[in-house]
Amino acid sequence: MPILIAALALLLGAALAGCSIPLPWSFLAPVPLAFLFAFVAAAPTPKNGAWRAFLAGFAFFTLHLMWLPESFGAGFGPFGVVMFLPVFALLGVFVALLAFVTSSLTSAWWARVWLLAFGWVLVEWLRHLGPLAFPWGTLGYTTLPTPAVQIADLGGVLLLSLLVTSTGATLAMLVRREWRPLVPMTLLWLGALGYGASRTLPQGEPGRALLLRTTFAQFEKVFDFDAYWNQQLALTSQVQPGELVVWSETSVLSPAWIDRLPNRPMITGVNYSNSDGSWSNSVISWNDGVLARGDKVKLVPFGEYSPLARELRPVYDFFYTRFVGAPFTVRRPGTDMRPLPLEGRAYGAYICYESVFGALTAKLAREGAEVLVNVSNDGWFNPLGVAQHFAMGRVRAIETRRYVLRSVNLGVAGVVDPLGRPGTTFDGPSSGVVHARFDFLSAETPYTRFGDLPVVLLSAALALATLFLARRASPQESSKQRLWYRGRGEG
Known part of the structure; x- marks a missing residue:
C-alpha cells in the first residue's frame, strides 16, 4: 500500500x-x-x-x-x-x-x-x-x-x-x-x-532597435573572446538609421574592452571588475562614453551568488578550477535598479535571470522606464530551458504594459509587445539580428x-x-x- x-x-x-x-x-x-x-x-x-x-x-x-x-x-x-x-x-x-x-x-x-x-x-x-x-x-x-x-x-x-x-x-x-x-x-x-x-495595445512614441543574437557556447565565448567580439561587430554593421543597438549579457568581457565599443547609442552587458577584487554583472548605456551603469541585483544561486564565498574560497576554487577551468570569482550584487538614460529616453535594463522576477521590472517601470531591455545569455540552457525563460519574460511585458526588447547569446532575441505577444524574434541555429519596432510608454499599471x-x-x-x-x-x-x-x- x-x-x-x-x-x-x-x-x-x-x-x-x-x-x-x-x-x-x-x-x-x-x-x-x-x-x-x-x-x-x-x-x-x-x-x-x-x-x-x-x-x-x-x-x-x-x-x-x-x-x-x-x-x-x-x-x-x-x-x-x-x-x-x-x-x-x-x-x-x-x-x-x-x-x-x-x-x-x-x-x-x-x-x-x-x-x-x-x-x-x-x-x-x-x-x-x-x-x-x-x-x-x-x-x-x-x-x-x-x-x-x-x-x-x-x-x-x-x-x-x-x-x-x-x-x-x-x-x-x-x-x-x-x-x-x-x-x-x-x-x-x-x-x-x-x-x-x-x-488593446497601448500607443506611444515609436522607437527602433537592433537586437543581436550571437551563437557562442559559454566556455567558447570566454576563451575565444576575440571571435565573439568580431561576431558582435559584424552583426552591428547591419544597423539602420535611427536604431538603438542592444548587445547581450557580458558582451564586454572586462572594462578594458569598453573603449572599443562602436561610436553609436548602445545598451550592452559588461563584466565589471571592482576595486575590492569582486566582479559585477552589469549593463551600461553608451554613446561614445558610458552614460550610466546598473549592476545585476538578483544573482543566480550557486552560479553567481555563492554563500560564504570568502570563507569557503578554497572549496569554491577547487570546483571552479576543475569544472569551469578558471578560479572562483566573487560576484557582487547590485543594490538598486534604475532606468538607464540614453538620448532623452529611459530604458529599464535588467540582466538574464532577473527576467523571472516581476518585482524588479515593476520597479523599473515605476522609476520611469519607457521600455524594458533584457540582456541575456542563455548559453547555459538547452532548448526547453530557453523556451521557459522566454515564456516567463513575456509576462513582464503584461505586468508593466511595456515593450520588452531582448538581446541574447544562444536564446530567443526579439521584441514582446505589452500584451505579452512575441513580435519579430530570432532563435535559429545561426547568429542574426532583429530590427525591432516598439513604442515608448509611461502609464502605470496596478501591479507596477x-x-x-x-x-x-x-x-x-x-x-x-x-x-x-x-x-x-x-x-x-x-x-x-x-x-x-x-x-x-x-x-
Whole structure:
C-alpha cells in the first residue's frame, strides 16, 4: 500500500509538470493540481500528507527543470547531473512543509484543500525572496495560452497563480460532489477572460532597435573572446538609421574592452571588475562614453551568488578550477535598479535571470522606464530551458504594459509587445539580428504601483478565513485533533 501511495504521488507531480510552460496545453494545470490537492488533503496524518506532497513536488520540479541536469551534464559530466538532485529535493520540501502545516491546522478535508490552494501562492512568493530565490515553476505562467493572463497587470504572476490554485481547489471539491464553489469560480474565469479579451495595445512614441543574437557556447565565448567580439561587430554593421543597438549579457568581457565599443547609442552587458577584487554583472548605456551603469541585483544561486564565498574560497576554487577551468570569482550584487538614460529616453535594463522576477521590472517601470531591455545569455540552457525563460519574460511585458526588447547569446532575441505577444524574434541555429519596432510608454499599471503585496495579503486573508470557517463548523476539532491523528493509520 505505501508503495502505491508513493507511486501515485510521483505520478500526480509528473502530471502537473506535463501541464507546465512552454507546452500549449499548460492551461490544463488545474486538473492534475486538483487531484494532487485532494490526494494530499486525504492523508491520515500531517506526516503522511507531507510525504505525499514531497514526492509530488520532487517529481514536478525534477521534470519541469530536467533541462538543468541535461544542460550542465553536457559540460560537467555526471557531477553536472547529480548536483541538481538536492535542488529538486529542496523545492519538494517547500511543498511538503505546506502540506504538513495545512494538515496540522485542521482535519476538515475541504479546509485542507483550500489551505493548500492559498498557501501554495504564499510559498511561491517566498521562493521569489532572498539571495537563494528560485521562482521557476510558478504556476501562474501556465495561463499564458489564455486571455486570462492579461490580469497580470492587476496583480502580477502571483495573481495568476491564485487563479490557477483556486481553480484546482474548486475541481478537487467536485471529487466529493461539492458543487458550490463552481459558480463563483466560473464567474471569476469569465471575468478574467473578458478582461483579457478587451485589452488593446497601448500607443506611444515609436522607437527602433537592433537586437543581436550571437551563437557562442559559454566556455567558447570566454576563451575565444576575440571571435565573439568580431561576431558582435559584424552583426552591428547591419544597423539602420535611427536604431538603438542592444548587445547581450557580458558582451564586454572586462572594462578594458569598453573603449572599443562602436561610436553609436548602445545598451550592452559588461563584466565589471571592482576595486575590492569582486566582479559585477552589469549593463551600461553608451554613446561614445558610458552614460550610466546598473549592476545585476538578483544573482543566480550557486552560479553567481555563492554563500560564504570568502570563507569557503578554497572549496569554491577547487570546483571552479576543475569544472569551469578558471578560479572562483566573487560576484557582487547590485543594490538598486534604475532606468538607464540614453538620448532623452529611459530604458529599464535588467540582466538574464532577473527576467523571472516581476518585482524588479515593476520597479523599473515605476522609476520611469519607457521600455524594458533584457540582456541575456542563455548559453547555459538547452532548448526547453530557453523556451521557459522566454515564456516567463513575456509576462513582464503584461505586468508593466511595456515593450520588452531582448538581446541574447544562444536564446530567443526579439521584441514582446505589452500584451505579452512575441513580435519579430530570432532563435535559429545561426547568429542574426532583429530590427525591432516598439513604442515608448509611461502609464502605470496596478501591479507596477503596488507589486505583489495585495495578492500576498489576499492569499493570507483567504487562508485565515478558511481556517476560521473550519473551526466554526467544528468547534471541538481543536481539542480532539491530536487524538484524531493518533487514531489514524498510515496509508
